[in-house]
Amino acid sequence: MFDFLKRGRLIRRGLASRKMRRRQSRGELTRTLESSAYIKMLIFAMFAGGLAFLVFSGQQPEPTKNFLIALLVLATAITQLWINQPKSFAQNSRILLVFVVIFVQLAVTKLLLVICNSGNYRFLRPEMAGLITPYALAPLVLSVLLGRQHGLYAAFFVSLWGSMLFGPIDAPLLITSLISGFTAVSLTLQVRRRSKLIRAGFYVGLAIWLLSLTFGLIGPINWFYPVANDWGMLGLQSALAIGNGIVTATIAGGALPMLENLFGITTDISWLEASDLNHPLLRRMTIEAPGTYHHSLVVANLAEAAAEAVGANATLCRVCAYFHDVGKLVKPEYFTENMSFERNPHDDLAPTMSALIIIAHVKEGVDLALKHRLNQ
Structure with missing residues (x-):
């Protein structure tokens, strides 16, 4: 109950979105x-x-x-x-x-x-x-x-x-x-x-x-x-x-x-199969958010190298890095790696609204991941 009231107060101040994060249906x-x-x-x-x-x-x-x-x-x-x-x-x-x-x-x-x-x-x-x-x-x-x-x-x-x-x-x-x-x-x-x-x-x-x-x-x-x-x-x-x-x-x-x-x-075999760059979300990212796509590839290489150095699951880290920013596909032009040099869309928004758009890409990413049945 208190979480609901707190969320309502944040929404009225423009610091939270009315949209709820998609969750797995588990009763x-x-x-x-x-x-x-x-x-x-x-x-x-x-x-x-x-x-x-x-x-x-x-x-x-x-x-x-x-x-x-x-x-x-x-x-x-x-x-x-x-x-x-x-x-x-x-x-x-x-x-x-x-x-x-x-x-x-x-x-x-x-x-x-x-x-x-x-x-x-x-x-x-x-x-x-x-x-x-x-x-x-x-x-x-x-x-x-x-x-x-x-x-x-x-x-x-x-x-x-x-x-x-x-x-x-x-x-x-x-x-x-x-x-x-x-x-x-x-x-x-x-x-x-x-x-x-x-x-x-x-x-x-x-x-x-x-x-x-x-x-x-x-x-x-x-x-x-x-x-x-x-x-x-x-x-x-x-x-x-x-x-x-x-x-x-x-x-x-x-x-x-x-x-x-x-x-x-999810086994390592499935993680490796999920690393195919022809996945619909990644192909969409190359067209709609090329800056985010390049950033994700760089992060994937860094994550894989770090995982190998400490003995973690390098394949899992690489695949998760590919998809960690898919939520930016909803409003790609509001993120700096995809902005044009001519215009910054945040100039026309209040600071709270800009923050809301940036923060919301996490929820949007979870929503897209569940919709496309990404591995967990």
């Missing part, structure tokens, strides 16, 4: 759902139900024991997220994203296991399930979307749960999953192009191949009598292992735009 219900403890409990309960379905489905010895172990791992995962990632734990959308991505990997792993055990496919034998499991899917996606810590979190816990889907906890598969996940996270610390995801996928596939060779998932190989080896099968197994990483990275790259839109996250 009270959405804010409540984002932080509700009941929603958190529902997400965890649904994930536990999903684990029960995966563990009890199919032929598996001692499913009850494995499910109890999976629940203990879930309790550990929740506690670890609460202690080490308090910001993510406070946002139900982040919790949902983490556990949905992990569950998708577990579900795909279980599906591939069932297909390999069915015997309906000649080349997909039960022992090949470990070669085509998408070990790095959740670590790749969460590392790019939420950062390294979330990627490591996913790599650790999805490996524990995934190893239970093959029956008793399988140490070689657990180690393969952990190392593959850690490899994926280490290669996606700063992903600015989708092609880097494919490169990371290749190295993940190489890691899977080496570990599978070490643990005997590929072979057997008779090193002393090479003629006795089935080189065709060995080649197929090697192609499946290396192709596993590449296909996983391709799927992760395709899923990123959808997940960004659903959960309101």
Whole structure:
């Protein structure tokens, strides 16, 4: 109420605009759902139900024991997220994203296991399930979307749960999953192009191949009598292992735009795509406010250099600098970098009105940014 009265007094004195800044439409219900403890409990309960379905489905010895172990791992995962990632734990959308991505990997792993055990496919034998499991899917996606810590979190816990889907906890598969996940996270610390995801996928596939060779998932190989080896099968197994990483990275790259839109996250890849100078607002600026456009380019170069010097996100700083003055497009001629030498429009205005026009470009910029759906 007092803010409303204060604003009215400023408007009457010509120091504030009657126009309200455009805001994102986010209702009270959405804010409540984002932080509700009941929603958190529902997400965890649904994930536990999903684990029960995966563990009890199919032929598996001692499913009850494995499910109890999976629940203990879930309790550990929740506690670890609460202690080490308090910001993510406070946002139900982040919790949902983490556990949905992990569950998708577990579900795909279980599906591939069932297909390999069915015997309906000649080349997909039960022992090949470990070669085509998408070990790095959740670590790749969460590392790019939420950062390294979330990627490591996913790599650790999805490996524990995934190893239970093959029956008793399988140490070689657990180690393969952990190392593959850690490899994926280490290669996606700063992903600015989708092609880097494919490169990371290749190295993940190489890691899977080496570990599978070490643990005997590929072979057997008779090193002393090479003629006795089935080189065709060995080649197929090697192609499946290396192709596993590449296909996983391709799927992760395709899923990123959808997940960004659903959960309101902007990755470095999207920031780089937003730096295209052919954006409608920037093209309009070159025509209507060329001085502001040149100024924005200079600020972008300075911001990027400063960010690189201190270890900040240089791409984000550059893109934000491009658009930081888009509000001047509403009245470009009132800003000094766009004025002609013949006439200063502020000469015909009261000082308070001049100040109002200059200050209002911030609100106008927010309005244009929301209207054009700029990244946040």
